[in-house]
Structure formats: structure tokens, C-alpha cells
Amino acid sequence: MSQTTSAPPRRSRRDLLGGLRRRLSGMPRWAQFLLMVAIALLCYVLPLLEPPIISTPGTDFGGVLFTVSVYVLVAVGLNIVVGYAGLLDLGYVGFYAIGAYTVGVLTAQHATWPWLLSLPVALVVTMVSGVLLGWPTLRVRGDYLAIVTLGFGEIVRLTLINSEWLGAARGIRPIPSPPSLPLFEVPHLDWSTGVPLVDFSDTTTFIEFGVTDPIPFYWLALTLIILVLLADKRIKDSRVGRAWEATREDEDAAELMGVPTFRFKLLAFAIGAFVGGIAGSLFATRQTFINPESFTLLISILFLSAVVVGGQGNRWGAVIGAVVVAYLPERFRGFEQWRVLVFGLALMLLAIYRPQGLLPPRRTVRAQRMEAETEALEVGEEPEDAVIAAGGPTPDDAAPTDEGSSRG
Amino acid sequence: MAETVQQPTPVTTGDTLLSLDDVTLKFGGVTALNGVSFHIDRGEILGLIGPNGAGKTTAFNVVTGIYRPTSGGVTFDGEQITGLKRYRIAKRGIARTFQNIRLFRAMTALENVMVGADARHTTGPISALLGLPRHRREEAAGRELALELLDFVGVGGRADELAGNLSYGDQRRLEIARAMATQPKLLCLDEPAAGFNPSEKQALMELIRKIRDRGLTVLLIEHDMRLVMGVVDRVVVLEFGTKIADASPTEVQNDPAVIAAYLGVAEDEVVTDE
Numbered sequence A: 001m002s003q004t005t006s007a008p009p010r011r012s013r014r015d016l017l018g019g020l021r022r023r024l025s026g027m028p029r030w031a032q033f034l035l036m037v038a039i040a041l042l043c044y045v046l047p048l049l050e051p052p053i054i055s056t057p058g059t060d061f062g063g064v065l066f067t068v069s070v071y072v073l074v075a076v077g078l079n080i081v082v083g084y085a086g087l088l089d090l091g092y093v094g095f096y097a098i099g100a101y102t103v104g105v106l107t108a109q110h111a112t113w114p115w116l117l118s119l120p121v122a123l124v125v126t127m128v129s130g131v132l133l134g135w136p137t138l139r140v141r142g143d144y145l146a147i148v149t150l151g152f153g154e155i156v157r158l159t160l161i162n163s164e165w166l167g168a169a170r171g172i173r174p175i176p177s178p179p180s181l182p183l184f185e186v187p188h189l190d191w192s193t194g195v196p197l198v199d200f201s202d203t204t205t206f207i208e209f210g211v212t213d214p215i216p217f218y219w220l221a222l223t224l225i226i227l228v229l230l231a232d233k234r235i236k237d238s239r240v241g242r243a244w245e246a247t248r249e250d251e252d253a254a255e256l257m258g259v260p261t262f263r264f265k266l267l268a269f270a271i272g273a274f275v276g277g278i279a280g281s282l283f284a285t286r287q288t289f290i291n292p293e294s295f296t297l298l299i300s301i302l303f304l305s306a307v308v309v310g311g312q313g314n315r316w317g318a319v320i321g322a323v324v325v326a327y328l329p330e331r332f333r334g335f336e337q338w339r340v341l342v343f344g345l346a347l348m349l350l351a352i353y354r355p356q357g358l359l360p361p362r363r364t365v366r367a368q369r370m371e372a373e374t375e376a377l378e379v380g381e382e383p384e385d386a387v388i389a390a391g392g393p394t395p396d397d398a399a400p401t402d403e404g405s406s407r408g
Numbered sequence B: 001m002a003e004t005v006q007q008p009t010p011v012t013t014g015d016t017l018l019s020l021d022d023v024t025l026k027f028g029g030v031t032a033l034n035g036v037s038f039h040i041d042r043g044e045i046l047g048l049i050g051p052n053g054a055g056k057t058t059a060f061n062v063v064t065g066i067y068r069p070t071s072g073g074v075t076f077d078g079e080q081i082t083g084l085k086r087y088r089i090a091k092r093g094i095a096r097t098f099q100n101i102r103l104f105r106a107m108t109a110l111e112n113v114m115v116g117a118d119a120r121h122t123t124g125p126i127s128a129l130l131g132l133p134r135h136r137r138e139e140a141a142g143r144e145l146a147l148e149l150l151d152f153v154g155v156g157g158r159a160d161e162l163a164g165n166l167s168y169g170d171q172r173r174l175e176i177a178r179a180m181a182t183q184p185k186l187l188c189l190d191e192p193a194a195g196f197n198p199s200e201k202q203a204l205m206e207l208i209r210k211i212r213d214r215g216l217t218v219l220l221i222e223h224d225m226r227l228v229m230g231v232v233d234r235v236v237v238l239e240f241g242t243k244i245a246d247a248s249p250t251e252v253q254n255d256p257a258v259i260a261a262y263l264g265v266a267e268d269e270v271v272t273d274e
């Protein structure tokens, strides 16, 4: 990370995350790596620790963590489309649904494949659907794309509702779990006495995918998140990532610098759909049943808000945004009626005080200020006085003769 | 007012790199280019001048594939490029800068130039994912070229700054570096010195000479005639979408039609003044 842009000197609480990032990127590489490993390990054991305050009262903490991790996957995938390539996709839930339903059809509705075998097929199908949607639509720009993708999400949902072949409104069940490999039992912590005690009566089997314990599903999702993040980093730091960003910043300039923008936009769509498909397949297998209810426009909006809240264009921003969007409502389930209201208020406050999102990419406040200055300069640039400057001929000394002229 | 007189194209020694052949471009009622023909030889610096709205930028846009001419064609390096996709034209070896700076603002200066260098690269997402040796070689070569070009145009110390955070002058120079990174044969500069003070302009003309010394052919749009005269080998003058002169700088400076075009008076008035 080459983060050298100086931040505005004002140290506000709002810049806590930015400051944290600056400190992180100042650390040596090995330290960053160790920190990442430590964070990943912490994430793996989090559902076993059941730490107070963080843990969700009333709902199964492991289940909440699984939901959060599905949102994280979705946000990281959508961030490729919206954040990197700058394509406003309001129908991302469509890919999520296609992933889930392909698994459903192959494992329960029309065949009895094992989940693991249906997964690669589901991913290919979502990727192809991404290309099929992108092929005609990625030629239109901006607002139109948003409308077309919005329509796509709805068409997918309506197709699911109306197709008997896909189970119509009833949906599909029962979707099998991934193969289990029960090796040993891991105890949870019990905080009910105020101090953490190892509770051997409450254990999770490593690794058994069952209906009762969602923690193994969470571990699987977490593993996939890590793989997707690694792949995301590699691709983003290559000519592909640069082409996406260049296309987002200025499509015409990118074309003129030799970037086949349409091809790269299509690629972003396909990769984004692929990741959405992973998330959908996970959702289906954990849920054991799926129906069109789970794939509404509202979900698309929630997915998008995860990316926007986090700071589009930054994979860690997307992760944080997804955690915020998926976790907070679960944590405050007690305030059921207030959930959506509080969420809406939080979004509004964010839009006012931190429009770039919680953890935006390198674009800073200073960049935006410079933008205004440059524009002012360009407006004032009309070179009306720059014609035939002092050294050039004036009407008096021009003395145009036929010889001096190049005209026939 | 400017009559359309076909210029006898000056005899040239080198071989032709780019030629516009009778290019006409109409925007509805506006004829932005009217039967314009000119050519550039390899290794030449050609100035393209003319009053506001003469069609200079439009000529660039036709050459780089943004607009398809209503009639006529563009030949580059011996092949017709009319109607080719823009990125294909770029890969053929034509690069440009913009009159209104169009950098990738939220990317660093280095990344901007690397996007240009990527025009010569071929590895895709799979090789990036697997970190294949060929991909890593391209990546390293692109970075090296980009850093060298940043130094060359004089933005060397700013590689990791966001393009949008650079000073106005650095942004203009960065655009040149980005265009050069595509390793073009022909570099088109659209008013690269706009908004510069005289000493900056002088430095820029020096830079343009150095660019030519690297083996590039340069097509230069510039309003400041004195500036152009010091650096170009030949000048093409446009007025109202028509070519009114195509000659050496000294000849053009004494051309009554050119003088008239720039002063906005009828040509015969200039002549009667004498």
C-alpha cells in the first residue's frame, strides 16, 4: 500500500479509521502479515468465545456470524463491480439468487447431486449470467445501467415466483449440507458468571455441517472470504485492476490509452457475479430451503449500502460496511420496530458527515479540493489574448507579399 | 469568409506516418472539418494552429477514433485506421493528451502512467491471480517504464501522489508521460502549454524536442504562435474547419490568409493595408 497522500491535519474522531489505516500501512510487511493472521484466527474462534457485548442476545451468535460473513462475501464481490469498475449495479441480488437456485435445482429440485459438486456448476452459471446481462447493458452508461440492473434483479425474482419448475413461491427444499468430517469437539466459552469458563456441555463438532450448529458453515464462509480477498488483491494490483479504475475515472481517456473498456467491464461483471454466486450457494446450503422471498430488491439495496457505507473501492471498506449492515440490526434485535428507522438515520448521518464511506480508498478530501481549483483554472484558460503573440506578424509589419505567402 | 484554396502539399523527404485524406466531419449543421488533408512525416514535429473553433481538437478526435469522419479517411503507418475502435488505434501507436486535462484522478501518478504502459501488455486476470512469471515480468517492466517517464517529464518525485492532487502543471506533464507510456509512434499534444507562464512554456517546448529525440513523431496543437514557431518543423493552419496553410513556420507567419484568420478580418483588408 503506497499511501502517501497527506491527510488534513485536523484530527477528528471521524478520522479514526483513516488514522488506523495510516498506522497500519506504516508497519513493516511481516508485522502486517502477522496481524492479518492474528485477525483471521480471532475471526475463526469468535463464535466459540461468545464474548459479551459483541455476542448477540436472543439469537444464535454463530448464525449471526454466518449471515454477516455471507454479506461480507457479497460486499467484496459487489465492490469489484461498483467500487473498482464504477458500475452501479442495483440487481446484484439476481446473481446471489441464481447461485442459490442452481444449487437448489441440482441438489434437491431436479437432481440429487452433492452440494460440493453443484457448487462449481452454480459458479459457472452465475458467471455466464453475469456475462449475458453485461453484454447488452454495459454499453449504456451511468444511470441507465442502474435501471437495467434493477430490472434484472426483479426479473430474476419474478421468474422464480412464476416458474413451477423452480418451485414457484414455495421455493426449493431440502438442500443438502456440505460433506462433514467430524474429527473432534471444540468447547465454547461461558460468560454467565462474569468470567469466561470453558463449557464442555456446549460444543461444536469440527467439522460437521448440521442444521443445529451454524458455526461450521461460518468457518466455511470465512475460509472462502479469505480466498476471495486474496484473489481480489492480486487482481486489483494488476493491469486488470488498473483498467477497472481507469474506466471508472474516465472511460474515454481509458479507451484512448489502449484499454478495451467494454471487455474489462464485462470481466468485472463476471467476477462480481461469480462471488455473488458463492455467497448464494452458501446461503442455500445453510438455509436448507430457499424461496423467492430471500431475493428481493430490498436485499439488493442492503448489499449496495454495505459497499457504500464501507467506502466503495476499498475491499476492507466493503468488509466493514457489510459487518455494519448485517451485524448491527441483529445485535439490536430487541428494538425490533426501531431497527429500520435507526438504520436509515445512520445512513443519512453517514451521507452528511462521511459521504466517502467509513473507509474510503485513497481519494481524500484534498483531492476534491484540488479538483475544484483545477476546474477554475481551466475555465479561466480561454486563450483569447494568445493569438499571434508579440513575435508574430502584426498588421503593420506583416507586409504580405505573394512570394512570402505559401498560397498558390 | 476564408475561401477554400487547396494548398500544394510541401515536398517532403521522410516517409509519411500519418495522413488525413480529404476528411470532412459534420455535426448536424456545423461542418467542423471541411475536406482537410495533411500528413506528418516520421520524426517530424508538426504544429496544428488556428483560431478558436477552427477544428483542431476535432482533427485529433478523428485521428484517435473518437469521431468517424463523415467522409474521407485517415491512414496511419501505411494502413487505413478510419473506423477502428479507439483502443485499437491506441495500440497501433497513436497516443494523445487532452485540452481539458483528463487524468485518472483517484489513481496515483505512477498508476496513471502504468495504465498507459499496460497497452503493450497481454496478461489477464488468471495470470495475475496465479502470479505467473510472465505477468510479473510485465508488471515490473511497466513500473520501470512508468517511473522513467515520470522522471523524463519532470514529475519524478510525485509518483505516489494522487493525480488529482498534483499541481496544474504537473497534471499536464503527467498526461504526456501517460501517453508516452503506450509507446506510440505518434504523440498528439492538445494545447499542452495552456495555462502555463512563459518560462514553463519554454521548458515544455524543450521537452517536446526531447520527445522527438526519443524517436517519436509529434503533432502539436498550440495557440501561442511564437511558441510553436520555435519548435515545429512545419505548420498546418486551420480556419473554420478548412486548411488555409501548410508550410514552414516562417512562410506561415507571412501568409496573409493566416494573418487575416488570426486577426479576424477579411483577407483583402490585410492586403489593402499594405
Ligand SMILES: Nc1ncnc2c1ncn2[C@@H]1O[C@H](COP(=O)(O)OP(=O)(O)OP(=O)(O)O)[C@@H](O)[C@H]1O
Binding pocket: B027, B030, B031, B032, B050, B051, B052, B053, B054, B055, B056, B057, B058, B059, B099
Ligand atoms: N461534439 C460536437 N458536437 C457539435 N459541435 C462540435 C462538437 N465538437 C466540436 N464541435 C464544433 O466544431 C468546431 C470545431 O471545434 P474544435 O473543438 O475542434 O475547435 P478547436 O480548434 O480545438 O478550438 P479551441 O482552440 O477553442 O480548442 C466548433 O465550432 C465546435 O463548436
Ligand SMILES: [Mg+2]
Binding pocket: B056, B057, B058, B099
Ligand atoms: Mg481545441
